Amino acid sequence: MAHDVLLSVDHLTVKYGQHIAVADVSFNIHRHDFLAIIGANGSGKTTLIKTMLNLKTPQSGSITRQPNLRVGYLPQNFNLEDKSFPATVYEIVSMGLINQKVFPKRLNKNDRFLIENALQEVNIFPLKDQRIGHLSGGQQQRVLLARALVSSPDILIMDEPTSALDQSMRQQFFTLIDHLNKNHGVTIVLITHDLAAAGDYVQRVLYMDQRLMFDDTFEAFCENPQLSPFIHTHPPHPKEARDD
Template sequence: MDKQSLLSLQDLTVKYHSFTAVSSVSFDVYERDFIAIIGANGSGKTTLIKTILGLLHYQKGTIEKNDDVTVGYLPQHTMALDRFFPATVDEVVGMGLLSTKRFPKRLSKQEKQNVQDVLHMLNIKALVHKRIGALSGGQQQRVLLARALVSNPDILILDEPTSALDHSMRKQFFDILKHLNKSHGVTIILVTHDIVSAGDYINRVLYLDQKLMFDGTFNQFCEHQELSPFIHTHSLRQEKAGEQS
């Protein structure tokens, strides 16, 4: 049976004044896809997902998404948190549901149960009354993931979610994403520099250099003569970063 397209981009072009950040990009996102969007710094990865999320305007092309397809978002970790921000874990996770509701904003019994289930799944139930700024990087990332998941999104978009995590936490995080993808049917779009860690989990790679240069499986990407050096360069960079931390 053919997979259903949840999101379709056709000829998408995004410009900052005269600079073209994303040029004529077209692709479809299908149900249960686990996509890694990769590319060098400045290749337009973050611009592309911010445009999909409606945070940036685009100059040309179309983005088609059914109204009943919901999207969850996990922003870049470094941008997310002020260490002194007074917000408890349950306030932050609850935000994921309450921000989308109309007045009066209250959680139903079912929604409260949903929050509990997500907290349990991500193993952060014991942290609910803690201040988010007091948690470790990995715990904060799971809290923000919980916030994105409580509304049961069909598509989860993540912007470099593992950039602040060490190797073992990165693996744990990708295991959680795999579980969401396989067991809960969540479609995942991931912007990452960490293609080496992500390679075992994803079913599609989109390589961006303003234009979409490659759309295929991880194995096909590794075999691509022109693009595969990208993996080598980045795996070396990851190894160096790992040695330094």
């Protein structure tokens, strides 16, 4: 495995029963990449990253990670409706460390330092004692980001992190991700329906339709007459109105 390849996907096929969700997909993720995975609803994006995270077993093909690779993950459809959910921001972020510790589960001084750093990194330190259910969608998303960052991941995989955010919150979120990529060297893998907003930051685009239909730079994607309309016309979700 080349030294700057963090994760390699090789001829990956993933099924649910007889249904093929991901078909013969191959690509490499390099250190410092900022890549977007796009594609219509049901095109296999979430299945692909779940398999990359070992949450799903492939039918055939393989995933190879660099040894000791630390991966942070923001799952799709996190939406905390329950305002009385008892955990505080600090507790949620600390779970990013506790999940990794088999035993003991007590936080030590270094853990607390890491948690405070992560809270500051995403500008939510003043909210640390608030209950997560009392926060706005954008703030909740930052809490999840801090939870993913607390274990200092080499690579951050996010599944539609901005779908519940309004336009200005989206921009703020992408600016923050970009900062992590440029200044902290975090490799970014972003599933998004919002390439128009993310386009200022994305370096590379993977377009999925079960198979990997396209894998090249953002510029090459925009210049491709068959694909570039996707940037402007793809609806975020079937039920939502198109914004073009």
